Amino acid sequence: MERDRTRIGVIGLGNMGSAHAGYLARGEVPGAVLAAVADCAEARLGWAREQLGEGVRTYGSAQELFDSGEVDAVLIATPHYAHPDEAQAAFRAGLHVLIEKPAGVYTKQVRQMNEAAAASGLVFAIMYNQRMNPLYRKMRELIADGELGELRRINWIITDWYRSQSYYDSGGWRATWAGEGGGVLMNQSPHNLDLFQWITGLMPSRIRAFCGFGKHRSIEVENDVTAYAEYENGATGVFIASTCDAPGTNRLEISGERGKLVAEDGKLTFWRLRESEPEFNRTYQGGFGAPEAWRIDIPLAAGDPQHHRAVTRGWVDAIRTGAPLAAPGEEGIRGLELCNAMLLSAWTDGWVELPVDEERYVKALQERIAASSSRKDPEAAGVPLEGKGTP
Template identity: 30%
Template structure:
């Protein structure tokens, strides 16, 4: 039985807590949050110990695994601390805010007996796995183009005011790209392969009064295999519309829209292939239904001592893209 703790009892924690409770090989021992009223409520609901100091929890509880669900700027120090105590880590994205921060995490990981998993759960969506199968097997020939569009809504007064760490480079590490767009950008690079060239831009189109980070971004990518990629996204739209993706191959086209994956037939009609089922879990629908899969896979990798999980190197690929865009000048 893996003894598990969780740091950060904000909105995303509910989906991690549910995953922990549903797994037969884990026991939730403790939770931590700096807000005593929040952590007390969660600990009572989950029947576990409550802490307001994460270091105290890591040092005093005999944990096997800790989930980090805190604001971005706290990830590095918490990951390093847990790894120094040989505690396995599941961290929400982004693993760190930039590549410079990753150096301390990489050093801690290399000196630890523990593993580190990054939550890019959308790689495990049914539609994502089918897309990857078409790419790997060359079913429609070589991939020659891939694009993704994310048009979501974050009401500035409500969203940014409710958490003062959002909207600031020092604490969020960026805006739309590192928080909302990162999952689709991760899928684009995961499906497209190694990148040879990229050029992107980002700006604040709508929320200048409220944030210093970007609310909109666009990226052009050339992959080493010759494919081209495009990404556009914003969190300044009127609502959270479904993510759209398209994969263009030598001999065909896959299109992802409204949570379903289609293949274009000889008549230019789209034929259904696969769909992402509505999440049977607490939390936001746009978080998808694969957190449980990703977390279970990591637990299994610990028990079986395998590397079948999304590791630090994979988690840093998208961070590297963001760094290149931000540092191009």
């Protein structure tokens, strides 16, 4: 194995893990080489031996790979519950870590992972590949530069996550509390929940959410969500997500004192006020009227269309040169906290203050895991019933 390149191991060879292993094996990440993979299914290891090349070692468990001495860093793409425990085991083995989203299922578990990462001194990243999207990067840049002034409203309707019943029926772990720990918030929308706070730089002070559990589908988790958020500065936000709307919508609108940004259909529009709303309101004497607004179609920089590969490349650069990470692993807890707050609000039919009461959330989740349909078939769930450990 070449020691002048960072040796990567991929843990989990499902859809995403196989894709990561593929571009690494093809040499598409400079400075990195795929050295090993691990999966508990022999069929997936057989696929790896056929598709990834003779130089890639295969292991039947994550711990075997951690102990092998064959890798410098690992990319973890296993079921949600396993991410924190496997990351901590990797840190103990002296390995850098990149985890797939979500960071975990509940913030208490992820907070422990973050503490282990900080103590290790190793490079820790999360696969928030949408942070590499030029559209969202430009929105964040404009807001950070003060182009909107103080933010007032954040609205995201993200209902183009359509999933049929056959999708949910394709695996016993899917759409179950024991298998995935949630539905649209935990599986489809982690990127959106991350961007909801990353683009603006704001976390809500409290959330009130309404969730449909198994709405129009035979599943036990949430697949239709409407959440209302309040912020310390008086701003408000609405987050709507669904897997049963057809056709769906993906529209993000952020308003401030100096106008609004609208992201839709891959385009970014800035409605810029010639005069800020507070100044107009203070001086205008004409009764009916509104500040003059200019429509500006914001040009977007070209980016790597393979956003996942771009995150991996940034992680490898951070390992090799100390370059800053676009998605530090410790930041995975923020979007997850929004998810936990929304679910807890729906379960308790009330407001939830942030930070979330972690013990209360874990207790409520464990009650649902105890009744989860995937408990009837632990192997189908893919994780231990208590939601801990390394599968």
